[in-house]
Structure formats: structure tokens, C-alpha cells
Amino acid sequence: MLRTRASPVASDRERDTRQTPAINNRELVAVSVQGQIAHPVGRASPYRIGYDGIARVLPGTGGIVLNRRIGDLCVGLAGDHIEPGVALHNNQREIVGPRDGPNNALITYACVGNQARVVSGPCAGRVGLVTGKHGGVNHVLADFPTDVLERLRIGDRIQIRSLGQGLRLLRYPLVEVLNCAPSLLARWGLLERDGQLQVPVTHFVPSQLMGSGLGKNTAWRGDYDIQLADRATRQRYRLGSLRFGDLVAICNADVRHGPSFRRRRVAIGVIVHGDSTVSGHGPGVTPLLTGPLSVLRPVRDSRANIANIFNVRPLEAPTQRPTLADRDRRRRNELRSATSTRVPEIAG
Numbered sequence: 001m002l003r004t005r006a007s008p009v010a011s012d013r014e015r016d017t018r019q020t021p022a023i024n025n026r027e028l029v030a031v032s033v034q035g036q037i038a039h040p041v042g043r044a045s046p047y048r049i050g051y052d053g054i055a056r057v058l059p060g061t062g063g064i065v066l067n068r069r070i071g072d073l074c075v076g077l078a079g080d081h082i083e084p085g086v087a088l089h090n091n092q093r094e095i096v097g098p099r100d101g102p103n104n105a106l107i108t109y110a111c112v113g114n115q116a117r118v119v120s121g122p123c124a125g126r127v128g129l130v131t132g133k134h135g136g137v138n139h140v141l142a143d144f145p146t147d148v149l150e151r152l153r154i155g156d157r158i159q160i161r162s163l164g165q166g167l168r169l170l171r172y173p174l175v176e177v178l179n180c181a182p183s184l185l186a187r188w189g190l191l192e193r194d195g196q197l198q199v200p201v202t203h204f205v206p207s208q209l210m211g212s213g214l215g216k217n218t219a220w221r222g223d224y225d226i227q228l229a230d231r232a233t234r235q236r237y238r239l240g241s242l243r244f245g246d247l248v249a250i251c252n253a254d255v256r257h258g259p260s261f262r263r264r265r266v267a268i269g270v271i272v273h274g275d276s277t278v279s280g281h282g283p284g285v286t287p288l289l290t291g292p293l294s295v296l297r298p299v300r301d302s303r304a305n306i307a308n309i310f311n312v313r314p315l316e317a318p319t320q321r322p323t324l325a326d327r328d329r330r331r332r333n334e335l336r337s338a339t340s341t342r343v344p345e346i347a348g
Helices: 012-017 101-109 146-151 182-187 231-236 324-338
Strands: 031-037 085-089 115-118 127-134 139-143 157-162 191-193 196-201 203-206 212-215 247-254 260-273 284-292 296-300
Touching: 031 101, 085 101, 085 127, 101 139, 101 157, 127 260, 127 284, 139 157, 196 247, 247 284, 260 296, 284 296
Parallel strands: 196 296, 203 247
Antiparallel strands: 031 085, 031 157, 085 139, 115 127, 115 157, 127 139, 191 196, 247 260, 260 284
């Protein structure tokens, strides 16, 4: 598989001014939270009905994904909502609060860029990285080296040093931070220039493509999906080259109080799960920053992926891939062409 890591292209002057924007670091509170590696959950029917009307049986959410990690392409896989690395869920019960209170805390407190440490099983002591949150199934996702993924077990406990809830940018009060660890801000390559915060992203996504996840009143506990069913729009915005861990800008979007359409605003987030053939679904984005375009300015950079930012692993080349539905349609057309020759009748 071809992989590439592009060399930095910023000028010396830009490198001198790239810095972590001033944050309220002294106010932040670090809290340990914990989850167990979640087993995949099967539905009553094994089939998923795609927006193309085709029924498919595919791997989905949960478990330990062994051969897909941050930095890998997430479109065109023979899977549905694939969660790279490890999916975490807290199954404990408390005598106070709601039945799912511990998992609500896990998915709220954990921030992208937090440290995740294995605390049980054969890989105890190994360290990974929180890479996102997947709403609906309510999983926190974490990346570990491949040799660790191979040895981890369903049910092993992962403890996260959560830090980032309540984070504010002191010089940019109109920009809101969600789900983002201070360590990610420090490494991202943000550039302060002329009163604006310039943020590297790999893709620009029009808000009209956003689907599943709309209707929530908070963006702290999950993601919302990029619909890729329209081929022309997907190709125009190069969305077939999306990778797990890519940092992307959703244009004309506001996620301060849940995801919504808002002109002249932008939401910037990270791709956390893979594509889907189900109507309204696609690669998921966990929001990290949101604000007016007059202050928060995304700039294109093909290296803006958390695998590169945290020096986890090389990035797969951002080549355009067809979706699974497009690939299956092409195969059906080829099959029809191959069988279109009239078969002569056998004389009786």
C-alpha cells in the first residue's frame, strides 16, 4: 500500500509565528475516565439496506479493527461505519444517576488527543491516543500500535487522562472549542495572523452534505456524517480521498449548540469512522472548533491528519476512491454486459 508523508512547506516566517493560541490552561481539570473494549453488536437482521437498494452483510461498529488505523483511507471499504483501532464503551452501573451515566461521562470527558493507557490484560501499560467519538453507538475511539491491536482482547480496560473540557481560546472568544485536547492544539500548526486563527485542514465539506447526527442539542458526545451518495459532489470536493484522522472544515456550519446550518460560520473536526451505504450516513466528523469565518479560517494542507500531527504513523496517499456502492454498481454493469449475449435455444 503506497504511503507518503509530505515535507513541511511553510516559510520560515510562518514557522516562527505558528504557536499554540493562549488558552485557559490553569483552569483546566484532568480527570481519569475508563472504558472497556466493546464487542461488535449484531442487529436482528444481518443485512444493511443501502441507498442504492442493495442488501449487504458487512462488518460495522465495535471491536478491535486490526488493519485500519488513523491515516488510512476510509472510503470504499467493505465495511459500514468502521471504527479504526479500538472502540471503547463503559458498561458499569452506578447506584446514582442514569443507567448509562458512566458511559455518558466517558464520551463527554474524553477529548481527541488525550492519552489512552491499557490497564488490564496482556498489553497493560501500553499507551495510545484518543482519536474521536462516535455518537449513536456512543463509543470513544482510540489508536494503538498494530502489535498492540493484535494482542488486545475484547473487554480489556483502557484508562484515559481526559483533559480539554472547558478549554477556551483567550484571544478568540468567538471561537468555541469542543472535544479537543490542549495537546492537539499545540501540535496542529495553527497560525495567528491579522486577528484570525488559520487552521490546517485536508478537505472543505459543504454543510448540505451533512446527515446523520443532525438534530442533537450538543456536539460534545459524538459526530455527524458526510453523505457521499452524490458522485459529482463527492468528486468536486475530493471526498473520495478522506482518511481516518483527517481534519476537515464544514462550511456554513455551526456546532455550538448541536450541529446546524449557519452562513459565514465554519465547524472544523476530525474524521472518526468510515463510510456507509445507508441513506443519510457516511464518514463521521467529531467537531473540534467552531466560529465565524471572519475569525476562524481553514487553510488546505494535505498533512492535516492526527496520525501525522502526533507522529503516529505515515499517511496513506490521499487518492480518490469510489464508494462501495459505486464499485458494486460498476460490477453489476460489467456482469450484465458479460451475460447480455443471447444464449441460443437448444432444439428439442
